[in-house]
Amino acid sequence: MDFLRPASWEEALAAKAEHPTAVPIAGGTDVMVEINFDHRRPEYLLDLNRIGELTEWEVGGENVRLGASVPYTAIMENLRAELPGLALASHTVASPQIRNRGGVGGNLGTASPAGDAHPALLAAGAEVEAESVRGSRMIPIDEFYTGVKRNALAADELIRAVHIKKADGPQQYSKVGTRNAMVIAVCAFGLALHPETRTVRTGIGSAAPTPVRARAAEDFLNAALEEGGFWESGNIITPSVAKQFAQLASGACNPIDDVRGTAKYRRHAVGIMARRTLGWTWEQYRGTARTLEGAA
Amino acid sequence: MRVNFTVNGRRQEADDVWEGESLLYVLRERLGLPGSKNACEQGECGSCTVRLDGVPVCSCLVAAGQVEGREVVTVEGLADFARQREQGSCASGACGTSLQDAQSWSAAPRDGVTDSQTGEGTELSPIQQAFIDAGAVQCGFCTPGLLVAADEMLERTPSPSDEDIREALSGNLCRCTGYEKILDAVRLAAARQERKEEAV
Ligand SMILES: Cc1cc2nc3c(=O)[nH]c(=O)nc-3n(C[C@H](O)[C@H](O)[C@H](O)COP(=O)(O)OP(=O)(O)OC[C@H]3O[C@@H](n4cnc5c(N)ncnc54)[C@H](O)[C@@H]3O)c2cc1C
Ligand code: FES
Numbered sequence: 154m155d156f157l158r159p160a161s162w163e164e165a166l167a168a169k170a171e172h173p174t175a176v177p178i179a180g181g182t183d184v185m186v187e188i189n190f191d192h193r194r195p196e197y198l199l200d201l202n203r204i205g206e207l208t209e210w211e212v213g214g215e216n217v218r219l220g221a222s223v224p225y226t227a228i229m230e231n232l233r234a235e236l237p238g239l240a241l242a243s244h245t246v247a248s249p250q251i252r253n254r255g256g257v258g259g260n261l262g263t264a265s266p267a268g269d270a271h272p273a274l275l276a277a278g279a280e281v282e283a284e285s286v287r288g289s290r291m292i293p294i295d296e297f298y299t300g301v302k303r304n305a306l307a308a309d310e311l312i313r314a315v316h317i318k319k320a321d322g323p324q325q326y327s328k329v330g331t332r333n334a335m336v337i338a339v340c341a342f343g344l345a346l347h348p349e350t351r352t353v354r355t356g357i358g359s360a361a362p363t364p365v366r367a368r369a370a371e372d373f374l375n376a377a378l379e380e381g382g383f384w385e386s387g388n389i390i391t392p393s394v395a396k397q398f399a400q401l402a403s404g405a406c407n408p409i410d411d412v413r414g415t416a417k418y419r420r421h422a423v424g425i426m427a428r429r430t431l432g433w434t435w436e437q438y439r440g441t442a443r444t445l446e447g448a449a
Numbered sequence: 450m451r452v453n454f455t456v457n458g459r460r461q462e463a464d465d466v467w468e469g470e471s472l473l474y475v476l477r478e479r480l481g482l483p484g485s486k487n488a489c490e491q492g493e494c495g496s497c498t499v500r501l502d503g504v505p506v507c508s509c510l511v512a513a514g515q516v517e518g519r520e521v522v523t524v525e526g527l528a529d530f531a532r533q534r535e536q537g538s539c540a541s542g543a544c545g546t547s548l549q550d551a552q553s554w555s556a557a558p559r560d561g562v563t564d565s566q567t568g569e570g571t572e573l574s575p576i577q578q579a580f581i582d583a584g585a586v587q588c589g590f591c592t593p594g595l596l597v598a599a600d601e602m603l604e605r606t607p608s609p610s611d612e613d614i615r616e617a618l619s620g621n622l623c624r625c626t627g628y629e630k631i632l633d634a635v636r637l638a639a640a641r642q643e644r645k646e647e648a649v
């Protein structure tokens with residue numbers, strides 16, 4: 154095994170181009186488990202820890218450009234207002250020690266259907282900035298997950314950053330597990346209201362081969378909210394609408410039975426989480442809408 | 450490969466390190482510092498917790514090569530580390546814990562209570578003393594990781610709520626105590642710290 158320690162982003166891209174089989178290591182919270190248990194013996198480890206810009210973020214007008222190695226702890230502490238869904242999801246990851254090391258770049262690299270960043274990114278709307286010596290490209294988050302633990306990165310590409318839409322409304326993240334800390338999701342659900350475009354977006358974790366959006370549920374809800382004038386009125390969403398939304402979210406799942414839960418339970422739980430996160434975010438939206446009206 | 454890094458305030462060099470080796474392995478097997486425990490090697494238990502550039506991490510999940518040039522504090526250096534923090538700086542110029550001292554680390558007997566095994570040793574850090582006083586140590590396997598994590602929390606959050614304590618220690622498993630005495634110990638250390646600050 155060789156340990157490659159590029160001191161800059163350019164050097165890292167050059168090293169990845171020269172050794173496409175090299176395994177990048179950021180926080181190491183996925184990679185080291187595999188090495189410790191002999192599940193993986195890469196020829197090259199490509200350490201990203203010395204590349205300072207990967208741990209930086211920039212808050213722009215529309216997006217947050219989040220460096221690939223920004224640890225979850227920093228997201229929770231600094232980006233709660235801009236990225237509420239991702240901050241909530243980050244807080245559910247493992248433990249303080251793991252959150253101090255692991256980040257979204259590694260979560261995307263592993264692309265596990267259970268990764269907690271994914272439903273939040275899908276719901277908020279995001280693009281992955283992938284780069285190689287050949288150039289840089291933006292991969293829409295919906296096209297990033299290509300199979301169980303597979304992603305759209307080419308062998309010579311590295312993730313530089315993730316561009317995530319800044320929240321323009323309330324966001325929630327809900328996760329089912331046996332306890333609060335150190336739990337890999339049995340299943341998870343992220344939901345974001347986007348009042349500017351009058352749309353709702355979702356993300357489902359651990360209930361299909363890849364993280365997915367509940368598209369049919371989104372389409373149904375968007376139409377129902379529009380038709381009923383809910384965005385203007387801020388009225389409570391009709392229970393039958395919420396119920397139908399939950400059923401469609403359940404239907405978006407394609408889960409398996411495994412040690413953490415059965416497929417049937419996952420489908421059921423996703424429906425419940427869809428209804429609850431919709432209720433929570435809509436309450437928040439109504440609250441802010443009322444204050445805005447009051448102030449006008 | 451060779452790895453140069455700072456352990457408990459002193460420069461160290463580890464040789465013949467395998468590229469896939471963890472920081473935990475380097476500490477225990479190359480530097481002879483068995484204080485950080487190896488219980489799971491997969492980040493689940495926290496018994497290997499050390500501080501890397503000040504931040505608590507599972508040393509079993511840090512690749513050895515990633516610590517080149519960086520600073521690590523292990524449980525063996527915790528007492529010195531806490532003392533220096535209290536004094537505000539490294540006044541004497543002889544700060545940190547030498548490898549030899551760390552390897553043979555033992556606690557000093559307190560108040561004339563003699564411990565058959567230890568002659569002279571290091572005075573305990575407040576969190577270590579609190580763990581003993583509260584009876585938070587049974588088999589002791591989880592203790593080093595908990596001490597490092599709890600000490601860092603008290604540094605960051607001097608007057609922690611129970612919620613703060615639970616959160617900070619949520620990555621550390623204990624199979625013996627049922628956690629209540631551990632919570633007692635951290636509350637005790639926090640209360641003593643507060644009292645000390647008031648007295649200043
Ligand atoms: C005890 C424990 C509990 C956990 N609990 C959770 C949990 O609750 N939720 C959850 O989502 N995850 C959990 N994980 C998994 C892990 O912590 C996360 O997936 C984390 O986000 C990985 O980030 P990292 O920086 O440590 O990744 P690494 O381990 O460094 O890398 C992970 C993968 O991504 C690749 N990679 C890293 N950076 C880049 C980059 N810039 N460009 C291209 N590829 C890259 C690596 O090659 C590797 O394939 C847990 C892990 C442990 C050990
Ligand atoms: S040995 Fe590192 S967390 Fe258990």
Ligand code: FES
Nearest residue numbers: 588591623624625
């Ligand atoms: S005292 Fe035995 S594991 Fe905690």
